[in-house]
Amino acid sequence: MKLFCGDKEVLPIHPGRVPVMVSVRNRAVKMEDSTYKGVYLYSPDAVNPGCGQVKLEIYSSKGGDPTVKAFDEKTVQHVWADFEAFRRAQTGGTQAASGAKP
Helix, strand or coil, rough: CCEEECCEEEEEEEECCCEEEEEECCCEEEEEEEEEEEEECCCCCCCHHCCCEEEEECCCCCCCCCEEECCCCCHHHHHHHHHHHHHHHHHHHHHHHHHCCC
16 A cells, blocks of 8 residues: 655555455355455654645555545545644654753
């Protein structure tokens, strides 16, 4: 998976993939398949109104072209608002550390 803020790819803090295996065998069904699910962590300001267009490119483990999901402006604003407390906490922690006396 890739996240884009405008034309710039946003690198995750922690990218990851977890294997998922399916194995079903009974009289009616015999199915075995495997894939991966993505677990990606981004900074609280990765999706922001200044990006312009925000999109995800989602890749299949089987190859081929990625599925592209573009965020509309309302979604970008919603994500930005959801992470306001995290951004405040990061800024407050930085300010408190820089204002501390030795």
